[in-house]
Amino acid sequence: MKNILPLLFLLTILSCKTEKPKAVSLKEDVAILANDSLRGRETGSYGELMAAGYLQQRMEDIGLQPKGKKGTYLQTFTFKPRTDPHSEVQFVTGDSTITGTNVIGYIDNRAEKTVIIGAHYDHLGLGGEGSLYREGAAIHNGADDNASGVSVMLKLAKRLQDSLNGSNYLFVAFSGEEMGLLGSNYFTKNPTIDLSKANYMINMDMVGRLREDKTLSISGTGTTPIWPQVLNSTNTGFKLVLNESGIGPSDHTSFYLQNIPVLHLFTGQHEDYHKPTDDYEKLNYEGMGMISNYIYEIIKELDDDPKLTFKKTKNESEEVPRFKVALGVVPDYLFDGKGMRIDGISDDKPAQKAGLKKGDVVIQLGDSLVTDMMSYMRALSTFEEGNVTKVIIDREGKKVEVGVKF
Known part of the structure; x- marks a missing residue:
């Protein structure tokens, strides 16, 4: 119906x-x-x-x-x-x-x-x-x-x-x-x-x-x-x-x-x-x-104000690194805390195989600290297919370390 x-x-x-x-x-x-x-x-x-x-x-x-x-x-x-x-x-x-x-x-x-x-x-x-x-x-x-x-x-x-x-x-x-x-x-x-x-x-x-x-x-x-x-x-x-x-x-x-x-x-x-x-x-x-x-x-x-003044902004898309691998997560783009919070996990991808879950906050990827989306992307861009590394996450207030293979 x-x-x-x-x-x-x-x-x-x-x-x-x-x-x-x-x-x-x-x-x-x-x-x-x-x-x-x-x-x-x-x-x-x-x-x-x-x-x-x-x-x-x-x-x-x-x-x-x-x-x-x-x-x-x-x-x-x-x-x-x-x-x-x-x-x-x-x-x-x-x-x-x-x-x-x-x-x-x-x-x-x-x-x-x-x-x-x-x-x-x-x-x-x-x-x-x-x-x-x-x-x-x-x-x-x-x-x-x-x-x-x-x-x-x-x-x-x-x-x-x-x-x-x-x-x-x-x-x-x-x-x-x-x-x-x-x-x-x-x-x-x-x-x-x-x-x-x-x-x-x-x-x-x-x-x-x-x-x-x-x-x-x-x-x-x-x-x-x-x-x-x-x-x-x-x-x-x-x-x-x-x-x-x-x-x-x-x-x-x-x-x-x-x-x-x-x-x-x-x-x-x-x-x-x-x-x-x-x-x-x-x-x-x-x-x-x-x-x-x-x-x-x-x-x-x-409504009653004069016409707005246009201002150019920084083009953040130009700073986005290129990736050779994917972790297989959907980031939570509305998260405003420290790290990158996971909003979804793709099937049969490195994140799922490593046991990562929706709601986990990635705070370290390899040797790089993750404080926001940009630092997460910079860290991810350093890896190639076949690399093995560690991911440290904040899961409900506890730090958990897992191994990931790309």
């Missing part, structure tokens, strides 16, 4: 244009976008086009103006898949191409500045490159990644439609993020608004798994001097983990590279990331509502 009911709801919404639109909850939006019938929303697929149609209708029902191509909500872009992962994507037409579709709505308050709010709606389809599932093709519904962000974006659009008017508001559901930020890259190079009026961009990517301690990661906090003050003054109970860099593995990067201040909100990795088990039943919808309210308060705080 979980595969049929959301689809029936989708068809009802798309067919009842003459009736007053039904109020749609966060959970209903996610249940539709993460439904098996959309087959993982891979860029250019029929499932993604179905999702784009749903988002277009939702924006219309909310009352957003179309801001895609030629008076529509849609902005299509065509590209050739990359054969070299280090090459830049080519937006072209012709044979052997894929067409992605951004969905764009707008609130025009005739203001001098525009706030851009975005989230990607594509996912991995049946798996393939990027999937962490090793048992063949399966539908990757991507409820947290990133139906969660899209649903929060739509909730904000509804709320902003009838409230704040100190800015214009552009809402973009991006395609092609999983293939390399393609939709946001294309939009910033082919904007449907005057980007010189863009005040800042807020990106929501994986905001559906807020933990009990309410830890919320926010990146881009160094892209304008006022961000830390605003984020702390409007905070109503989150444990904030702030990261200054404007560059990261999500769509805010495309806007940072256009000298626009950005924020990226993220509730953390989990064991269902890039797997078929990332389903809508597992999301924390109360937490998503809290995040929506928090973003609204941030926007409200800045």
Whole structure:
């Protein structure tokens, strides 16, 4: 039934244009976008086009103006898949191409500045490159990644439609993020608004798994001097983990590279990331509502302020070492203590064979002390396949030493 009911709801919404639109909850939006019938929303697929149609209708029902191509909500872009992962994507037409579709709505308050709010709606389809599932093709519904962000974006659009008017508001559901930020890259190079009026961009990517301690990661906090003050003054109970860099593995990067201040909100990795088990039943919808309210308060705080000043940040990705081996763990990126806390263990990898567990905190790898993610990565980069070393972990307050073979 979980595969049929959301689809029936989708068809009802798309067919009842003459009736007053039904109020749609966060959970209903996610249940539709993460439904098996959309087959993982891979860029250019029929499932993604179905999702784009749903988002277009939702924006219309909310009352957003179309801001895609030629008076529509849609902005299509065509590209050739990359054969070299280090090459830049080519937006072209012709044979052997894929067409992605951004969905764009707008609130025009005739203001001098525009706030851009975005989230990607594509996912991995049946798996393939990027999937962490090793048992063949399966539908990757991507409820947290990133139906969660899209649903929060739509909730904000509804709320902003009838409230704040100190800015214009552009809402973009991006395609092609999983293939390399393609939709946001294309939009910033082919904007449907005057980007010189863009005040800042807020990106929501994986905001559906807020933990009990309410830890919320926010990146881009160094892209304008006022961000830390605003984020702390409007905070109503989150444990904030702030990261200054404007560059990261999500769509805010495309806007940072256009000298626009950005924020990226993220509730953390989990064991269902890039797997078929990332389903809508597992999301924390109360937490998503809290995040929506928090973003609204941030926007409200800045509503009457002058346009923000852009500031370049250190590109932390340039400092990431290259690895010849993998330990086989999912780091807890929200951990703000000393060391690298393990949030998941991959099957049949060195960490599992050594007896490491979720929740263990790596404090030493070989002869190198581990104080944070960067020191962990530097230590890991020194090893090659076949090397044997020790790992010292903090397990529930006790130091434990294990041997690991890469």
